[in-house]
Amino acid sequence: MAFRKFLSSLGVGAPEVETTLNTGAVRPGDQLHFTVELHGGSVDIEVDRVRVQLVTRFEDLEETETSWSNPGIVRSDVIAERFPLRAGKTVSSQVTVPVPWETPLTHILGGRPLKGARVAVRTELSIENAVDPGDFDEIQVHALPAQDALLQAYANLGFRFDEAEVKKGTPKGGQNSRADFWQEIEMWFPPEYRRPGGQLESIFFARHDSLDLVTGSYGPFSFPYDHIDAPGWTAWLDQHLRSTFQR
Template sequence: MAFRKFLSSLGVGAPEVETTLSASAVRPGDQLHCDVRLQGGSVDIEVERVRIEIVTRFEDLEETEVLWSNPGIVKSLVLGEKFELKAGETKDGQVTFEVPWETPLTHFLGGRPLKGARVAVRTELTVDNAVDRGDFDEIQVHALPAQDALLQAYSNLGFRFDEAEVKKGTPTGGRNSQVDFWQEIEMWFPSEYRRPGGQLESMFFARHDSLDLVTGRFGPFAFPYDNIDVPAWTAWLDQHLRTTFQR
């Protein structure tokens, strides 16, 4: 990688960075503890920055439907700046992430993976403006109970899940969103909705006490966490979709 080529040009054995996560699966709103270990190379160097990021696959930043090479940042924390890492020295650090409520989901309905959804913790080491994205740990982000309840309602109505896409920009419909991206979960209408071959894009904007559902251009519709009722939500969703999307 470019960072190691840069260090080699200076005659420096590359340092190494390794991050150990407290969990490989989280939900939005959880805490994720990270232990970071730096191992010095063959000579002393000055590290400009150690940064830890939660990153996700942005559909509009990739060239194909399957690439996962240019992720976008969900949240970023700087662990350390401007310090010397001596040859062969080991330095340890810790950081705790509050997993953002808006973090894209990768799994739902008891652990089913969402096609196209990827999230990871990335650790970056910067030396003289050269960046080593040396550690990349993919994690699972499972749906909150309310998100799972709404997704179960879709499943109960016969919708077939296609894929999830994260797009960069200003979210549409989510109240008080603190991020510049949104996740769409795409699914196919069942035949009884008179949209054969039609696809519905739904968005779930989570907060600490409730979430907003946006269906296509419609919403947001608020669903509180203290009153999760799958049968009632299924009936509401059926009525809403039949009224809104019938031809």
């Protein structure tokens, strides 16, 4: 039963939940700080739990290429359980949630939006097993410096970015990932790679000290954060892609 229909059946004025983010932009591995406020309705109620989730757009869970109605969960935390919410009263809580290293990117190359990539904070309020999705706030997830260095290398070599897709499961090369999903960044080959109209799918598996890159079905190739060598990485990527995809 829908949450507000459930409350209406009890003759209860619906409570409200509001989430205020301290910042709307983070990177994988950061901490996301925000305030959750619950505003009581017309009568006292008992709240079962308040849950905060970091969600993303899963390509295979949506009906169309642009819909954003059935997000998948990146991280889920219960921040409060079993407490009374008095009529007309406001309960406020400061919340800190770690941003997983595997969180999909929404912005790359210093702030450029990535087509098809969406991430949000969703705050759920549950009363007697009826769940209200509550507040839904989109955030920007910017690339790590090492990710941006490799993506800039692609751009320097003439690759054009198309879109990003998040899919469920674990692809080849993702054995070091703890997540049950991955993000593909799709880009168009430049003419000199002799693949007119062809696309390359690249995947980044980030960790606290390094990341793995998978190009198509090749990899993983590891890149450390403590020694970002942009010219060297560009040269390596050029040699790798030419030897792999020009045959």
